[in-house]
Amino acid sequence: MIESFVRRLRVEKGYSPHTCRAYDHDLREFFACLAEEKGADEAGAGAVTPRRIRGYLGLLHKKNTKRTIARKLAALRSFFDFLAEQEMVDTNPAMRVQTPKQEKTIPGYLTVDDAFRLLDAIETDSLAGKRDRAMFETLYSSGVRVSELVGMNWFDLDADQRLVRVSGKGGRDRVVPIGRKGISAVTAYREALWREKVVALDQDGPLFLNRFGGRLTARSVGRILEKRFRECGIPLPVSPHGLRHSFASHMLDAGADLRALQEMLGHRKLSTTQRYTHIGIDTLMAAYDKAHPRK
Template sequence: MDMRAAADRFLRYLKVERNASDLTIKSYGEDLEALVDYLEELYAAPATTGEVSTLDLRGYVAAVSDAGYSETTIARRLASMRSFFRFAQREDLVDRSPAKPLRNPRRKRKLPHFLTTDEISKLLYAPPTNTAAGLRDRAILETTYSAGLRVSELVGLNDSDVDFEQGLIRVRGKGKRERLGPLGSFAAKALQDWLAKRTLSVRSAAAKEKPIFTNKFGNRLTTRSVGRMLEKYIAQTDLDTRTSPHTLRHSFATHLLDAGADIRSVQELLGHKSLVTTQIYTHVSTTRLKEAYEKAHPRAQV
C-alpha cells in the first residue's frame, strides 16, 4: 500500500478506535508526513509500505539527527515509526516491522544518484538543435536542472508560469504548494528557442493555461514521455543507466550544496517542507574535503 494512504489509515485508527487526542494525531501526522517526504525523495517515486527497509529508516533517523533536531524529537519520531509499522504489520500491510531493529540513529544512509557537472553538461548538449523535438528536449533538460524540478512539476508548467525578465518560473509542487524556481540564462535561451518552434493542438491553444512542453500532436507532454526521452540521450551519451529525470533534481541540489549554498536556501528551491528531506544531499566526498583543506590550511603542505 502507498505510504501516504497507509499513514492516513493509521491516523483514522488512532482517532476512531483509540480515541487519541487531536494533539496526538497531529504529532503523529507531522512525523509520518516528514518520513514519507524523505522516502519519496530517496526513491524518486511514491513509497509503498512493503518496500521500506530498516536501512532506509536508519537513513531517515540519521538525517533527522544531522539536521540538528533534539534527542527528544528524534525519540518521538522513532516512537511514531514503531507505532505506525506495528499497526501496518497487524493490518498485513507489511510482513514484519522494519522499524523494530532501530537503535543507532547515526548509521550511514543511502545517498541519491547524481551526475557530476561534466556529466550534466554532456547530457544537456546531447539533444540536437536543428529539429523542433531536439529544441524541446534541450529545453526540458535545461529547465529541469536549472530549477531542480520534479518531472511532474516540469510537465505542469504553462506559458504564464515563466517570467523571462526576472529569470523565474512559478512551480506547483506537492500539496498544491507553489514556489518560485530560478531560470538560468542557458535554460531561458533553450526555452525561448523551443517556444519559437512549438505548435499547439486546437485543444491546447483553446485552453486557459497553455502547456509549455507538448508532444508531436501539440498536447501537454506526460511524465512517461519525459522518461523515455531521457533514456534515449542516456544511451547516446553512455551515462549511468540509473539516471532518471529525478537525477537532474538530485544533481541540482548536490551541486549547489557542494559549491557552498546555504542548505535552507536549497530547501526553499526544492520546495521541501522539512529540512530533514533536504539533508539527504549534504554529502561531500572525502576528496573534495581534502582539496578544500589543502587549499585553506596554512600548514597542509610543505
C-alpha cells in the same frame, strides 16, 4: 471509510493524486489480507491490533523494500488517526508498531561534465529535440521535481526575470530561478511551436507537450531521458530525479548556501536537503585545508 479518508487527503490536505492512489491501495491491500487471514467478520478496523499489523508487515518483507513497507505503515497510522477523530476506534494500533529502519542511499547523480555532455548532445534540429533540450535544461538548471516540471504552464515562466513558478508537494507554490541556458532553450522551443502553428505566443497551457499536443507525463519524461542517455553514450543513466540531485550537488559544491538550496528545492526540513546533496571528496579536502588550524 477508506474513500472518505482518501477524499480528505486530496481535498483538505492537498495530497497529490499519486500519493492518494498509493494510500488507497495500501489500505485496501491491508484489509484484504486481514480478511483472507481472519475472515470477513474479523477484518473490521476495530479488530486491528499492533500484533496483526506486525504480522502483515512481516509478510511484506518478502517482496517489498523497507521504504515501501514504511509508506504502508504510514498509511495505516494516518488512517487510524482519521478513524479516532471520527470516534470509530479508541486508539491507533499502528502507533505501537515501529517503522523499519531505512537504508541510507545516495540518489544517482551526474558529474558536471556528464551533465553538460547530456545536454549538449541533444540535437535541436527537430521540434522534439528542441523540447527535450528545453525540458532537461529546465530540470537541471532549476532543480524542480519531475512532477513540477510537467505541471508547468507557459504563463508560469517569467523569461525576463529568469524565474518560474512551480506547484510543489501539498499544493505549496514557490518561485525558483532558472538559468539563461534554460530560458534560451524554452524560448526556442516555444517559437518553434508557434512557427508550426501548434500554439500562439500569447497562449497559456502546458509548457512541454507530447506529440499529440497534450501535457507530458512524468513517466514520459523518464523514458525520453533514458533515450537521450543512450544516444550520448553515458553508461549509467539516472532518473529525472537524478538531475534534481545533480543540480543540488553541483550548487552545493560551488558554494551555494544550504538554506537557499532548501528554498529552491522546496523542502520543509533542512535534513531533507542534506540527504539530497552530495559533497565530493575534493570539496571536503579544500574546506579542511582552508579551515583547520593544524592541517
